[in-house]
Amino acid sequence: MPGPEVVHTRGGHVLSVTLNRPESLNALTAGQREEVIGLLSEASASAEVRAVVLTGTGRGFCAGADLRAAGAPGERLPGDVARTLRTGAQRLIAAVLDCEKPVIAAVNGTAAGLGAHLAFACDLVLAAESARFIEVFVRRGLVPDGGGAYLLPRLVGPQRAKELMFFGDALTAADAERLGLVNRVVREEELEKTARAWAERLASGPTRALALTKQLVNASLDTDRATAFAAEAAAQEINMTTADARDGLRSFVERRSPQYRGH
Numbered sequence: 001m002p003g004p005e006v007v008h009t010r011g012g013h014v015l016s017v018t019l020n021r022p023e024s025l026n027a028l029t030a031g032q033r034e035e036v037i038g039l040l041s042e043a044s045a046s047a048e049v050r051a052v053v054l055t056g057t058g059r060g061f062c063a064g065a066d067l068r069a070a071g072a073p074g075e076r077l078p079g080d081v082a083r084t085l086r087t088g089a090q091r092l093i094a095a096v097l098d099c100e101k102p103v104i105a106a107v108n109g110t111a112a113g114l115g116a117h118l119a120f121a122c123d124l125v126l127a128a129e130s131a132r133f134i135e136v137f138v139r140r141g142l143v144p145d146g147g148g149a150y151l152l153p154r155l156v157g158p159q160r161a162k163e164l165m166f167f168g169d170a171l172t173a174a175d176a177e178r179l180g181l182v183n184r185v186v187r188e189e190e191l192e193k194t195a196r197a198w199a200e201r202l203a204s205g206p207t208r209a210l211a212l213t214k215q216l217v218n219a220s221l222d223t224d225r226a227t228a229f230a231a232e233a234a235a236q237e238i239n240m241t242t243a244d245a246r247d248g249l250r251s252f253v254e255r256r257s258p259q260y261r262g263h
Contacts, residue, residue: 006035013050013203015043022058025110027066037095044100050203050262053195055106062115089114089146096121100211102202106195107131114146126195127173128188138168154221206244207262
């Protein structure tokens, strides 16, 4: 019997979410997508989860949406495609961006189309040396979806984004790191260990401060300076009410290490 298509485990305060359809390079079915969205929503609300790792099994991180599982399209009415994207791929990317806990992508292999955008939406991206990132849409005569035209220009600038999207060439892990799409490239055998170490470090940090920092950074490129400064002041005001902020300041005065508890 095949195992679950999404494997999720929690060790300490770290939630690990693994796409588990290696025979299809972890191409996402609608069911998988909904499960990942649900897990990220639960992680946001759970005091026990303070960091998330997203990865895949086998040779693929995620090869995009599973078009074969979806079957041949029937007759489409005007608005059907846009509605499908809004309620599907865009919801998945938004779930990563809006998750109140840091999300690390541990890219173990091919990340193509929606799978590449799923990685790029994460807060930190680790990649195995064999990982490849492919803006595959142009190869099929399609417009990039899953937030690609939103994410890529913000990460690498419009010219580089167009180059990747216009040509659809595979980008090596090393080149993705050079462009700023990947935080660090590691050997295959070190990927899980490194992702776990990063996640545990984040999980021991001031969780609410990290959530507010994520919110500020993600919103910064869509706002003017006055709005960004106002949001920063409001976030600092909110954060100063947390026990972690109080202990952080107290530990500085007392010359000791802070003990962050996530609230």
